Amino acid sequence: MLARRQRVLAPTYRLFYEEPVYVVRGEGVWLYDAEGRRYLDCYNNVPVVGHCHPRVVERLARQAATLNTHTRYITDRPVELAERLLATMPRELTSVTFTCSGSESNDLAVRISKVATGRTGFIVTEGAYHGTTETLSRMSPVTGVATAPEVFTVEAPVDIRGPTEFAERVRECIARMRSAGVQPAALLVDTIFGSDGVASHPAGFLAAAAAEIHAAGGLFIADEVQPGFGRTGEGMWGFQRHGVVPDLVTMGKPMGNGHPVAALVARPEVMGEFARQHRYFNTFGGNTVACEVALAVLDVVEQERLIENARETGAYVQQGLLSLAKRYPTIREVRGAGLFLGVQLASKDVTTRVVNDLRRAGVLIGAAGRNGDVLKIRPPLPFRRGDADVLLGALDGVLQHLG
Amino acid sequence: MLARRQRVLAPTYRLFYEEPVYVVRGEGVWLYDAEGRRYLDCYNNVPVVGHCHPRVVERLARQAATLNTHTRYITDRPVELAERLLATMPRELTSVTFTCSGSESNDLAVRISKVATGRTGFIVTEGAYHGTTETLSRMSPVTGVATAPEVFTVEAPVDIRGPTEFAERVRECIARMRSAGVQPAALLVDTIFGSDGVASHPAGFLAAAAAEIHAAGGLFIADEVQPGFGRTGEGMWGFQRHGVVPDLVTMGKPMGNGHPVAALVARPEVMGEFARQHRYFNTFGGNTVACEVALAVLDVVEQERLIENARETGAYVQQGLLSLAKRYPTIREVRGAGLFLGVQLASKDVTTRVVNDLRRAGVLIGAAGRNGDVLKIRPPLPFRRGDADVLLGALDGVLQHLG
Numbered sequence: 001m002l003a004r005r006q007r008v009l010a011p012t013y014r015l016f017y018e019e020p021v022y023v024v025r026g027e028g029v030w031l032y033d034a035e036g037r038r039y040l041d042c043y044n045n046v047p048v049v050g051h052c053h054p055r056v057v058e059r060l061a062r063q064a065a066t067l068n069t070h071t072r073y074i075t076d077r078p079v080e081l082a083e084r085l086l087a088t089m090p091r092e093l094t095s096v097t098f099t100c101s102g103s104e105s106n107d108l109a110v111r112i113s114k115v116a117t118g119r120t121g122f123i124v125t126e127g128a129y130h131g132t133t134e135t136l137s138r139m140s141p142v143t144g145v146a147t148a149p150e151v152f153t154v155e156a157p158v159d160i161r162g163p164t165e166f167a168e169r170v171r172e173c174i175a176r177m178r179s180a181g182v183q184p185a186a187l188l189v190d191t192i193f194g195s196d197g198v199a200s201h202p203a204g205f206l207a208a209a210a211a212e213i214h215a216a217g218g219l220f221i222a223d224e225v226q227p228g229f230g231r232t233g234e235g236m237w238g239f240q241r242h243g244v245v246p247d248l249v250t251m252g253k254p255m256g257n258g259h260p261v262a263a264l265v266a267r268p269e270v271m272g273e274f275a276r277q278h279r280y281f282n283t284f285g286g287n288t289v290a291c292e293v294a295l296a297v298l299d300v301v302e303q304e305r306l307i308e309n310a311r312e313t314g315a316y317v318q319q320g321l322l323s324l325a326k327r328y329p330t331i332r333e334v335r336g337a338g339l340f341l342g343v344q345l346a347s348k349d350v351t352t353r354v355v356n357d358l359r360r361a362g363v364l365i366g367a368a369g370r371n372g373d374v375l376k377i378r379p380p381l382p383f384r385r386g387d388a389d390v391l392l393g394a395l396d397g398v399l400q401h402l403g
Numbered sequence: 404m405l406a407r408r409q410r411v412l413a414p415t416y417r418l419f420y421e422e423p424v425y426v427v428r429g430e431g432v433w434l435y436d437a438e439g440r441r442y443l444d445c446y447n448n449v450p451v452v453g454h455c456h457p458r459v460v461e462r463l464a465r466q467a468a469t470l471n472t473h474t475r476y477i478t479d480r481p482v483e484l485a486e487r488l489l490a491t492m493p494r495e496l497t498s499v500t501f502t503c504s505g506s507e508s509n510d511l512a513v514r515i516s517k518v519a520t521g522r523t524g525f526i527v528t529e530g531a532y533h534g535t536t537e538t539l540s541r542m543s544p545v546t547g548v549a550t551a552p553e554v555f556t557v558e559a560p561v562d563i564r565g566p567t568e569f570a571e572r573v574r575e576c577i578a579r580m581r582s583a584g585v586q587p588a589a590l591l592v593d594t595i596f597g598s599d600g601v602a603s604h605p606a607g608f609l610a611a612a613a614a615e616i617h618a619a620g621g622l623f624i625a626d627e628v629q630p631g632f633g634r635t636g637e638g639m640w641g642f643q644r645h646g647v648v649p650d651l652v653t654m655g656k657p658m659g660n661g662h663p664v665a666a667l668v669a670r671p672e673v674m675g676e677f678a679r680q681h682r683y684f685n686t687f688g689g690n691t692v693a694c695e696v697a698l699a700v701l702d703v704v705e706q707e708r709l710i711e712n713a714r715e716t717g718a719y720v721q722q723g724l725l726s727l728a729k730r731y732p733t734i735r736e737v738r739g740a741g742l743f744l745g746v747q748l749a750s751k752d753v754t755t756r757v758v759n760d761l762r763r764a765g766v767l768i769g770a771a772g773r774n775g776d777v778l779k780i781r782p783p784l785p786f787r788r789g790d791a792d793v794l795l796g797a798l799d800g801v802l803q804h805l806g
Contacts, residue, residue: 005481008499009485010499010678012677012678013500022476022477025469025470026471044472046472047471051471060463060464061460061463061464061467064464065457066428069449069454071416073418073419074424075426076427078412079404079408079412094411097412100663100687101687103507107536110537133538134513135536137514257471258472260693271414275413275415279415281417283504283655
């Protein structure tokens with residue numbers, strides 16, 4: 001299968017792990033390979049309510065058998081979903097647009113920001129990843145693509161200790177931008193800074209940073225593609241931990257538990273300015289099936305109390321990681337909130353080895369950070385204490401073996 | 404529902420028709436509204452094998468219950484789908500990349516073209532639509548967004564009579580581009596020119612146009628998002644009618660019968676150059692469920708002989724439209740291939756009235772063209788002679804009533 005894959009898929013494709021995993025089945029927090037071996041999934045945030053959740057699959061199938069059409073007819077599902085999403089948001093955010101992917105949502109957020117402010121400058125973090133489109137690839141330095149001339153980078157807040165350190169970096173970046181003759185349209189950040197290596201504390205630091213961009217006449221865009229849908233354990237959205245109200249919120253990956261559905265939520269004055277000048281139609285965005293699946297995901301998050309579980313099990317995993325940190329000096333820091341955790345290790349080499357050794361031990365995680373030296377732990381949210389014990393035990397074994 | 408919709412969805416949303424349709428169910432070539440009234444769908448190309456096709460839904464549901472994961476693990480579905488797609492293509496095209504939407508595919512095609520050629524100039528038609536991303540919105544003049552400085556427009560071939568007229572326009576456009584100091588990276592066209600008002604004949608004119616861009620060192624990108632998957636009745640892809648081999652082929656809308664799945668197929672030398680400099684990962688692109696759905700669609704297209712039906716029923720509809728043209732002078736021209744037809748009317752006002760009157764008569768079509776004066780007829784492919792008679796009868800009635 002690997003040889004066939006390499007023959008027909010583009011050479012841009014990459015596989016995880018030195019020994020890639022051939023996956024044939026998923027259930028809850030487990031993935032199964034072709035030989036029936038199971039792997040504890042501590043990496044995939046997309047299946048947020050667990051792989052192949054039966055109630056989500058059932059509603060997907062029922063809706064797909066009934067109607068799947070677009071938003072140029074009146075249908076009830078996109079309206080119901082928009083209402084449900086807005087109910088989770090601060091009241092200042094009132095306007096929903098559906099897309100297919102986090103990339104499409106972030107790309108639209110950039111378009112809207114430019115039109116609403118009449119400006120062109122964007123601030124992103126040094127290890128940011130915001131999507132695959134041409135515009136976003138030039139705002140995603142972690143991919144190695146050169147940033148666009150009007151995109152300025154700020155050091156990610158992975159190392160800060162105080163609530164205003166990141167805001168100071170943003171202020172300095174705005175000054176740098178202005179001295180290059182560019183006016184700031186927006187500060188665009190993943191509110192958990194996943195690709196930067198996870199930055200979570202002190203909660204509130206994003207409010208100070210948003211105040212800086214607002215003072216400079218720019219917008220604050222919260223990219224919730226990674227932290228959204230309860231993962232951080234303290235509410236539905238990562239920005240809520242920081243007590244800040246964004247101008248634009250983008251979401252994607254976990255929204256449909258794997259079904260391609262994404263959205264952008266906006267303040268009405270920001271969206272209104274864009275709407276006066278532009279239309280926007282997305283063929284698949286807001287289609288009946290995608291919306292029904294997203295509604296099912298919201299129901300399961302609520303019914304299974306997954307936000308509470310993210311907080312409680314996340315705290316338990318964090319505690320276990322801190323215990324390991326006392327025994328293994330290669331662990332330099334444990335960061336994160338809920339079930340989005342970053343473990344800062346001594347080097348990229350150690351991180352690569354740990355990730356691959358864990359895979360051999362049947363536990364799937366990944367690496368993150370500008371230097372690739374952070375373990376990224378981000379399991380489906382029905383991840384329980386017993387699962388955490390499997391992860392912590394395997395990590396203990398791998399670190400012990402590292403010597 | 405309309406009031407609720409307007410409260411929560413962004414003001415960029417637009418509905419079809421003076422009296423919008425509230426759709427609750429779809430089956431085959433029919434859509435049903437909340438009062439149980441049915442509408443013959445002569446517009447939607449996305450449900451290419453018919454709304455809610457039971458075999459597609461069944462395979463969607465089965466795969467969604469088994470595994471839905473991404474391409475950084477080995478899974479069989481994307482490999483099988485890539486093999487199936489390549490089997491429908493000229494042998495020069497060997498490299499597949501999956502995305503979620505036609506927009507993502509076209510945006511990637513632009514990125515690849517720039518890297519592969521080291522150039523920045525693009526040629527699109529005056530009424531082109533290629534997608535919603537920032538980059539593509541500036542290559543989609545039909546939306547009203549100003550084209551980017553390095554995007555040049557060429558008059559669409561809706562009025563040509565000879566096989567080289569469009570090529571001459573492209574040559575002139577390349578000269579215009581070069582005198583502005585821009586080098587051509589690619590000619591990007593929808594191979595049926597849907598948003599331009601449908602341009603289909605004389606078949607072969609795209610080969611001459613592609614020769615022009617190749618002679619200038621640029622690439623030829625076939626946007627198959629509209630014509631692809633058999634609609635033109637003479638093969639799987641619109642470019643095949645023209646006897647041309649593109650450098651890049653993009654596809655989307657009908658690929659998953661409404662499920663968000665799309666792709667880009669490339670010559671290996673073009674993709675290889677991009678891959679040497681860039682990676683590309685698309686979270687939902689090539690996921691197991693999307694690929695299984697697309698495989699199901701390909702199976703149904705084959706098993707139900709839908710390409711043959713597009714050719715035969717398309718010819719029957721075209722014949723009927725030509726008969727109506729003899730009786731109603733407001734019909735100026737009938738263009739198209741298979742089940743993608745454009746009917747040139749006398750004015751935008753007449754077109755708007757016909758589209759709305761047909762909707763009242765229970766037949767759904769749309770308008771197209773830079774001037775909005777073309778009826779766009781583009782039904783799901785299981786559209787049979789009996790359905791054609793309903794469409795033609797309703798159009799006859801509407802035109803008669805116009806007076």
